[in-house]
Amino acid sequence: MSSIQNISSVWTNIKEVDLKPFRDAATHPVRIAIAGETGTGKHTLVELMRTDPGRPEIYTQTPVALFSFNSSTEPPVAHLTIILIDATREDFSEEQTLAKKWIDAGKNILVYINKTDLIDHRILISIQQKWPGNHVLFGSTKDNGFLQREFTPAVLELLPQQHLALGRQFPLFRLPIAHQIINDTCFSNAAYSFSTGVAQIVPVLDIPLTLTDMIILTKSQAFLAYKLGLLFGFSTRWQDYVTEFGGVIGGGFVWRQIARSLVGLIPVWGIIPKVAISYSGTYVVGHAILGWYITGRHLNAKQMRALTSQAFTKGKDYASKLGKKLPHPKLVKRKKDLLPSPLVKPELTQGEIIIFTESGVSHESPQSAQAEMENQSDEKQVPDLKTDGIVQRTMLQKQRKERKLQIIRRKKKGASETDNRRLCIKCGKSSSIDASFCQYCGNPME
Numbered sequence: 001m002s003s004i005q006n007i008s009s010v011w012t013n014i015k016e017v018d019l020k021p022f023r024d025a026a027t028h029p030v031r032i033a034i035a036g037e038t039g040t041g042k043h044t045l046v047e048l049m050r051t052d053p054g055r056p057e058i059y060t061q062t063p064v065a066l067f068s069f070n071s072s073t074e075p076p077v078a079h080l081t082i083i084l085i086d087a088t089r090e091d092f093s094e095e096q097t098l099a100k101k102w103i104d105a106g107k108n109i110l111v112y113i114n115k116t117d118l119i120d121h122r123i124l125i126s127i128q129q130k131w132p133g134n135h136v137l138f139g140s141t142k143d144n145g146f147l148q149r150e151f152t153p154a155v156l157e158l159l160p161q162q163h164l165a166l167g168r169q170f171p172l173f174r175l176p177i178a179h180q181i182i183n184d185t186c187f188s189n190a191a192y193s194f195s196t197g198v199a200q201i202v203p204v205l206d207i208p209l210t211l212t213d214m215i216i217l218t219k220s221q222a223f224l225a226y227k228l229g230l231l232f233g234f235s236t237r238w239q240d241y242v243t244e245f246g247g248v249i250g251g252g253f254v255w256r257q258i259a260r261s262l263v264g265l266i267p268v269w270g271i272i273p274k275v276a277i278s279y280s281g282t283y284v285v286g287h288a289i290l291g292w293y294i295t296g297r298h299l300n301a302k303q304m305r306a307l308t309s310q311a312f313t314k315g316k317d318y319a320s321k322l323g324k325k326l327p328h329p330k331l332v333k334r335k336k337d338l339l340p341s342p343l344v345k346p347e348l349t350q351g352e353i354i355i356f357t358e359s360g361v362s363h364e365s366p367q368s369a370q371a372e373m374e375n376q377s378d379e380k381q382v383p384d385l386k387t388d389g390i391v392q393r394t395m396l397q398k399q400r401k402e403r404k405l406q407i408i409r410r411k412k413k414g415a416s417e418t419d420n421r422r423l424c425i426k427c428g429k430s431s432s433i434d435a436s437f438c439q440y441c442g443n444p445m446e
Contacts, residue, residue, distance in 0.1 A: 019226060019238050026164040026230035033065040033076040035098075036084035041114045042066050044141045045084065052171035053144055054294070060233075062169040069094060075102045080110060080158055087115045087127060087138070096130070108158050111136040112151070117143070152176050167231040178228055178293075182286035185224045186279045189217050190315070193278035194322050217278060221285045228286070232293040272319045280315035284308055 032049075034042045046066070052058035065076055075081065081102065085095050095111075103109050111131060116124055117140040128138060137154060139146035152173055159166055167177040225241050234240070284307055291299050299307065422445055423430050424438035431439045438445065 019223070022164065022223070022227055022230060023236045025162075026168050026227075027236065028162075028165050030062075030159070030162050030165045030169055031065070031078040031080075032170075033067070033078035033081045034084055035067055035069060035076070035081060037068055037086065040084045040086045041141050042084055045082070045112075045114075048141060048147060049170045049172045052174060053148070054175065055171075058171050060169060060171060069098060073098060073101075075105055075107045078108075079162060080108045080155065083109060083111045085111070085113050087113050087119050087124070092127075092130065109135065110154060110158055113138045114141055116140055147172070148176075156180075164227065164230055168233055171233075174231055178231055178290055181224065181227055181231070182283065182290065185220055185286060186282045186314075187318075189220050189282045190275045190279035190318055190322070192216060194275045194319075217282070221282055224282070224286050225289050228289055228293060234293070272322075275319040275322055276312065276315035278315075279318050280308070280311035283311035283314060287311075 034045060036042050043066070046064045049064070050060045050062060065078060067076065083095060083099055085092060099109055099111055113127060113131065113136070116138050119127075124138065135154065135158065137150055139150060141147070153176070155166070156163065156173065156176065163173075163177045163180070167174040222241075226238055229241055230236065284304070287307055288299050288304070291297075291303075422433055422435060424441060424443055424445070426443040427438060427441040429438065429440045431437075431445070436445055437443065
């Protein structure tokens with residue numbers, strides 16, 4: 001699957017409006033040269049490249065330049081030069097020198113060490129150490145798995161701009177290129193649906209994008225059918241594809257209409273199923289057309305259902321990846337305001353003082369309150385006359401005098417209240433001086 005970060009291919013597919021560049025790219029000859037000594041397997045490799053591995057009857061006569069190192073040491077004029085080497089040989093110094101010379105000259109070189117199935121594993125490791133680099137392959141032309149797994153991807157990487165022509169002229173590369181074209185188109189349509197889905201949330205952006213949404217997706221699928229036809233060697237006239245695949249491409253219209261409606265039904269989160277349907281619809285169209293190119297028959301109902309199920313699974317996986325880019329609303333939890341606790345009037349004993357603090361209400365005697373105030377006053381530093389002046393010292397003396405007066409008033413008030421009240425011998429609480437019974441426990445006063 002195409003990488004999500006490779007967003008440039010999306011707009012490349014969207015801006016395609018002319019079929020002529022595809023036709024010219026597919027029919028332009030790809031020049032491939034194979035250099036190697038006699039017996040290295042040059043002719044075998046050429047025949048494998050000209051043949052479809054799944055259908056041996058599909059065969060082309062595309063020219064390939066073959067030459068040995070003895071004939072010339074100048075690099076050939078080619079889009080890709082494959083240096084083929086027999087792994088059973090002991091000396092590769094001449095090939096290594098020539099390969100380095102051509103690479104330094106800017107030539108597109110692929111080194112292929114052939115016949116590795118005929119040597120010991122320890123010898124193979126020794127050869128690999130002598131040929132470091134990214135474009136060096138070790139395998140056998142008799143191993144079809146190796147050709148599909150390593151040789152084909154290496155050639156596609158070295159010829160990124162000639163894929164259509166390479167597949168049309170060399171059937172060995174057709175199926176991997178076809179899957180790549182389908183995946184790129186699925187990625188482009190899904191990413192485009194994602195962008196238009198986000199834009200539909202904003203009413204101002206909804207008008208131009210939704211009008212072209214259906215046109216862009218349908219055009220991409222029609223171009224996909226044409227590119228696959230060119231890749232598999234079919235006609236270069238686009239009219240020949242309309243009759244054969246018009247129904248398949250038109251059938252995808254229902255998918256696109258459903259996808260387009262989902263954003264309106266499910267704002268924001270409707271983008272995810274829309275992207276999944278856009279991806280899976282293109283996937284079904286591409287593989288249905290690919291099946292016809294390979295077998296010459298359209299898929300039956302059972303095959304279409306299986307393909308649709310597979311496509312939608314891939315579409316959901318891809319949509320979930322794109323969905324992670326959506327902004328997720330964050331619910332802010334408001335801190336509840338705590339109600340103030342009710343103010344409880346405490347019961348006072350003789351000479352007790354109430355002090356309200358942040359942790360609650362505390363009771364202190366006049367003596368402890370006086371000591372605390374004196375400690376607090378002692379902890380405060382006396383202002384320096386040099387810095388603060390006489391005014392600050394005078395204010396500090398007044399504050400101390402006021403605190404002393406407050407303590408004296410509290411002592412006098414506590415003493416007067418004690419003289420006018422009687423204490424209960426049972427509960428220890430005070431009542432009025434003329435009370436016959438305790439107002440708290442009911443015990444008779446003596």
